[in-house]
Amino acid sequence: MASVHESLYFNPMLTNGVVHANVFGVRDWVTPHKMALLVLLSELGRAGAQLGLLERRRLNRLLLPLLQGPDMALSRLRKAIEECCPHLAGSVHIRLKLMAEGELKDMEQFFDDLSDSFSGTEPEVHKTSVVGLFLRHMILAYNKLSFSQVYKLYTALQQYFQKDEKKNGADESEMELTNPEELDGKMEKEELDGPLREEEIACSGPLSQKQAEYFLSQQASLLKNDETKALAPASLQKELNNLLKFNPDFAEAHYLSYLNSLRVQDVFSSTHSLLHYFDRLILTGAESKSNGDEGYGRSLRYAALNLAALHCRFGHYQQAELALQEAIRIAQESNDHVCLQHCLSWLYILEQKIFDSCVLLEHSVNKSLHFGLPYLASLGIQSLVQQRAFAGKAANKLMDALKDSDLLHWKHSLSELIDISIAQKTAIWRLYGRSTMALQQAQTLLSMNSLEAVNVGVQQNNTESFAVVLCHLAELHAEQGYFAAASEILKHLKERFPPNSQHAQLWMLFDQKIQFERAMNDGRYHVADSLVAGITALNSIEGVYRKAIVLKAQNQMSEAHKLLQKLLVHCQKIKNTEMVISVLLSIAELYWRSSCHTIALPVLLQALALAREYSLQYLASETVLNLAFSQLILGIPEQALNILHMAIEPVLAHGAVLDKGCAMFLVAKCQVASAASYTPQKKIEALESAILNLNEAKTYFAKVDCKEQLRDVLYFQARLFHTLGKTQERNKCAMLFRQLHQELPAHGVPLINAFK
């Protein structure tokens, strides 16, 4: 034999040579536990009308998990029954005892009698009911047993029963004083049995195929919907390994193990499991389909597609692209449009990582609709909306598109997509700077009853959309100065998305951003600086931006400027408009801090134009504030007041508390500056209204604990009071100022020159 055969001959006569590893093809078999269940069922039938309604109901609820679940020890089963109906538990125990301590013929008799429940004009059990199916399965499995197996089953039953008896006995004997020597011997034996016994507890015998299927589907749905409730990765893997040891052909287990490895970000074993799964699936596909080729050709395509998804998930985009190309090629060769559609969506996702392209996406949406794949279609619409939003397309059209896709979702009950849609709306409203709308959408999602809840009873709550919405909620609260509420939300996020889970990075980023903002407000720049590293790890652009802000605050202007320029070029290249505007604002601020207001003006105008174009309203009003400030310094306060009127409304309606404070402060400054040319009477009025505005600004600043700004406001207010001749008030403000001033280090920027 060559270890590798070179030439390949095609022999059409031979297509079927599959070795059947699972020759038995039996999905279920009789075990002592199942026999105990059978006894329970027959007792249930016998008890009939004697049972109370409540007890019967409890028992019925108990039955299904028992029938589907894994085998358990007799003591546990008995306890479960006792909780529902103590009387029945006793009689089940007695019947089992009679059978186990009797003879083989008792068991044989028992199985003979089982089928009686179907006979008669009004049978106790309907043939096609859940219980009926179970009974028939068991009878069939029992009849298939060979001579030696029947005996083995009987001995297994005896052991099963005796183990329980022994355990009861041991519990009782513990009370008594035992012979020390005997105890010694016992200990030794137990010590030896130690490691083995542990294993036994972990898996109470091999699962039958049915039980295994139930186990797998349960765990898989938990992984999808509520990861925290599923088994821990390590123990799940142990269960799966165990399952595979007994039944290596069980392909689905490999897939679950793939999912499980994804949870812990293990590239190696997830790839291994995924490929193993498809290797196995190819076989079953070939077997089950009559036209075998189609069967496994299909799984080949999806195998390549899944591999692409895996690589994409781990960020190996180049690899993912190669795998995807392969999937596309195979799908094309076999004219599988559905698969091609899936490929197209993935292609879009991949392309998005590399460069933007709407064409693919639009095409994908159209085709998906054509082939009747609503899920893919609306997923495409959502991506499209997201992209368009970044590209500054008209908001009303986007919202319309989302509404239309929402219609689709509700029609097809795609609850997952509904969640995503709402989360997306939250994000878009935030992008546009409408925090109230965002808040409302976020609350909608959180308080909505998921469609799944009606069906399964498992709330879908560890999807990405929930993470997104909760993160936004936390940030919104933090912006309004409700830090306790924000940290409460973050704590909840931490519980719901443990640090190693897929979406954990989201809240990590938001958490650090919020901390950063707080640190900046308090003037603890070193703390903020230490947070920058963490932010950079999660989002490099954000990190660089924050670094620049810290540098700016520390008066390292030239470094900050260099960094910002670099960032600006980069963001313009990747078309991250939001960040471009923020960077422009920061640059402008750097200029006016260096008293170059004339240079700042064109930058600000550029930012304003961009913000207007992309309808980023909040950033626009912030730019206007900056502009007004520049105008104020340049000596045209009236003009500044004019444009301030434009910005003040949105800021007060949607802005963060800090921004509101800044805006009010600025208004007061402008009022004072423009009052200079007024008549004395008017001047006093203007100054008084300025004082009121300053009071408002003070309350805002106090909310977010911005001591520096508070100090400035107090100083300003004291000066105003002084001008108005209100000595008492002036002194009060001066005292407060003095207190704050002692607390804070002086910084180089002249007070009146600072905005923000």
Place this chain on the structure above:
Amino acid sequence: AVIGRAGAMAAAMVVAAGGGGDFSDLREIKKQLLSVAERSRERGLQHSGKWAAELAFALEPLPLSELPPPPVLTEEDARDLDAYTLAKSYFDLKEYDRAAYFLRGCKSQKAYFLYMYSRYLSGEKKKDDETVDSLGPLEKGQVKNEALRELRVELSKKHKAQELDGFGLYLYGVVLRKLDLVKEAIDVFVEAAHVLPLHWGAWLELCNLITDKEMLKFLSLPDTWMKEFFLAHIYTELQLIEEALQKYQSLIDAGFSKSTYIISQIAVAYHNIRDIDKALSIFNELRKQDPYRIENMDTFSNLLYVRSMKPELSYLAHNLCEIDKYRVETCCVIGNYYSLRSQHEKAALYFQRALKLNPRYLGAWTLMGHEYMEMKNTSAAIQAYRHAIEVNKRDYRAWYGLGQTYEILKMPFYCLYYYRRAHQLRPNDSRMLVALGECYEKLNQLVEAKKCYWRAYAVGDVEKMALVKLAKLHEQLNESEQAAQCYIKYIQDIYSCGEVVEHLEVSTAFRYLAQYYFKCKLWDEASACAQKCCAFNDTREEGKALLRQILQLRNQGETSSTDVAAPFFLPASLSANNTPTRRVSPLNLSSVTP
């Protein structure tokens, strides 16, 4: 290590001779071998007995005076003698339960071992019987040797009390291994090797449990001549062929030249490094010495298959079939025979039969996979390969086969994973590297492909194709300098091998070189190559045309120096100015290698 054993044991124990590799006293060694063979046989350990006897047979016969004395019987032995004799005869007839029944309560070491051993074997037999049971869904997979746990409890008690002799420790180790307690099992086997170094079974079990070189380093093994055999064996298992061959050579030098065991092991080692000619000649030698041997003949047939030696393979198959047709090896040889005759369905049938005879016989799964591949039954092939991997994760051929299957299904990216696995297991096998290179080429990842081909050449290319492929890649990338270098090296390789085998690509190489030199205006070299081209059918016309062109150009230009240097492609003038040395650099493929 273990002191204070029962007195009876010390008397029976033969102290193993001198330190590691001390083969000065062959007579003493022979004595030890004979006595241990006898003692193994008494305990029903047939294979260890056979091994010792085979090795003893390879040494000079002893004179009567030096024959080892019959083992001294102790009081206990005498007391158990009747029960032992009865039980041994039952044991030999495979009536294990019966043997165990009559041995219960025996105290002597020998009887006790046989008692435990027959209980173990009885459990194993029942387990096997049950697995075969055609209607076995009941506790499928739960089929296990029921006796194991009891045996473990009893043996561990004895072990704690230090009442086990070397054989007892061996059995304890086996029980532990069967219970998947690998670490404990290794410890016990090492102890067994210390107490009774002569018992080959313990060493062999150790071989199966040690998976890499590191583990081997940390074992504290007894310093006896048996250790040399063990090391040679395990080096073969761990694919450290060079070291293994050295060890075996030194064993032969020490006086074991006639041992069929060593000869067969050497042959297997040569097979593993694909030195086919040597392996074949050694196997032929082995067949002469031991014509009725069936062991290792499957490996032999593999070699014959590779060389397509139909008559020899046919002879071997018929011969083995006459000796014993229900042996795994025989089925495997017949399978190979049919495969060589392109009767793949029959071949698959015989491999299936081999698996029925021994489900743990790994090679058959892989071979069956190959057969299905030949039959274009990819799904069955995948299944067979997967089974092979399940039995042994380190079976590189199965990984390679899976890769090939997917390559045939035109999934070059998908099969990368499998080839990589195969490559990891055999880092210096050029075939995996060439396969990887081809896949990368198909994926248009030419940098990676180049790396693979170069590396394949550097580790010693078996099929001599890597260089041509590399050259073609360079050609594609317009790196004519490197391409020419590769072709030159390729031609040098072919000529230095002295193989007259018609290589398809030689003409391509000459054609390219002729064009290349023509472009570089090196007329002499160009015309030499063009002349070579004329020797091949497919390039004759081109060669002639080129020659004419060269002549024309030469006449136009000045006449260059007429002394024609020796053709550069002959090994005599390895003039290639900047020949890259055969340096094996770490293969650093940019892609993620999970």
